Amino acid sequence: MTIIISDEVRAALKSGAPIVALESALITHGFAYPANLEITHQMAGIIRAAGALPAVIGIWEGRPTIGLNDMQLEGLAQEAAVKISIRDLPLARLRGLHGGTTVAATMLLAQRAGLHVFATGGIGGVHRGHPEDISADLPALATVPVIVVCAGAKAILDLPRTLEFLETWGVPVLGWQTASFPAFYSRESGLAIDQRVSNAAEVAAIYASQRALELPQGLLVTAPVPAEDEIPAQEIEPLIAQALAEVEAQGISGKHVTPHLLARLVTLSGARSRRANESLLRNNARIAAQIAVQFASQPAAQS
Ligand code: PSU
Numbered sequence: 001m002t003i004i005i006s007d008e009v010r011a012a013l014k015s016g017a018p019i020v021a022l023e024s025a026l027i028t029h030g031f032a033y034p035a036n037l038e039i040t041h042q043m044a045g046i047i048r049a050a051g052a053l054p055a056v057i058g059i060w061e062g063r064p065t066i067g068l069n070d071m072q073l074e075g076l077a078q079e080a081a082v083k084i085s086i087r088d089l090p091l092a093r094l095r096g097l098h099g100g101t102t103v104a105a106t107m108l109l110a111q112r113a114g115l116h117v118f119a120t121g122g123i124g125g126v127h128r129g130h131p132e133d134i135s136a137d138l139p140a141l142a143t144v145p146v147i148v149v150c151a152g153a154k155a156i157l158d159l160p161r162t163l164e165f166l167e168t169w170g171v172p173v174l175g176w177q178t179a180s181f182p183a184f185y186s187r188e189s190g191l192a193i194d195q196r197v198s199n200a201a202e203v204a205a206i207y208a209s210q211r212a213l214e215l216p217q218g219l220l221v222t223a224p225v226p227a228e229d230e231i232p233a234q235e236i237e238p239l240i241a242q243a244l245a246e247v248e249a250q251g252i253s254g255k256h257v258t259p260h261l262l263a264r265l266v267t268l269s270g271a272r273s274r275r276a277n278e279s280l281l282r283n284n285a286r287i288a289a290q291i292a293v294q295f296a297s298q299p300a301a302q303s
C-alpha cells in the first residue's frame, strides 16, 4: 500500500519516539468548521505537551496520509470530504478523493505505518434496534493490533451488544481508572469492562503481552468523560431516543446514520453534547500520549 508518511512522523518512527495517531472523520463528519480544526489542534497540542508526536491520519488526493499538514487539515475541514471506512479506501484511491478516516480505517493505516497508539472519541458499535448494523470499527478492533483510547462507545449505540461483540472476537476492554464501561457523554454505563487499569504502564504491559502472544486483536482503553463535562444518562437519554426515532422515520441508513445522530444531538442538547465530546477528546489525547511515552520507553515492546 502506498502510504504517505510526513517527515516528522518518519523521523519519530525511525528513532522510536512516541507517536499518537488521530482520526480525521472527526474533522470531516464529527464537528462543524471551525470547531473541527480547533479540537484537532487542541488534541495535537496536548499530545506534544505530554512528550509525544501527534499524527492525524486521513486521505488526501486518494492517498492514505500519516501526519496531515496544516494545509491538508484545513482542506479536509472545509471542503466536501467523504467519510472513509475500510471499504471506502479503494474507491477513494481510484478517484483521488479527500476523506476523513473512521476509527476502523485509521487503525488499519496507523498499524501499517508502524504506529501503536491511537486516540479518538467514541468507537462505533452495534446500533440500537438494528443489531445487523455493526460498525466496521468492531471487526477492525478484532484484527488490527493497535491501542485505541476512547470514551467507550457512543451512547447512541447498543452498548451491551457492542461489548458482547468485543468479547466474542477476543478484544480486551480496559477501563481507565474505572470498572464500568463509559457511555461517551456519561461516565458510567453500569456495564462491566474486562480489566481496570490505573496507569499507562499497566496498559503498555498488557499490550506487550498481547504482542508477545502474537494475537491479532487491538487493545481498547476506555476512559470516562471528565466529570465536569459529563451529561448524566437520564438527561441525554430522551434526546438520544428522539434522534434515533427521527433517523428511523427519515429512513437514513448506512454510513450516514452515525454522523446524522451526532449532529442532531448537538442541536437537541444545545451544544452540551459538543462540549462533552470535546472534553473527552482532550482527555483521551492526554491518556494516549502517556501510553505512547510509556510504550516507547519499553524497548522489548517495540519488536
Ligand atoms: N466519535 C465521535 N464522532 C465521530 C465518530 C466517532 O465522537 O464522528 C466517527 C468515528 O470516525 C467512528 C465512526 O469510526 O464515527 C463510526 O461510524 P459508523 O457507525 O458508520 O461505523
Ligand code: MN
Residues within 6 Å of the ligand: 133, 134, 135, 254, 255, 257
Ligand atoms: Mn453502520
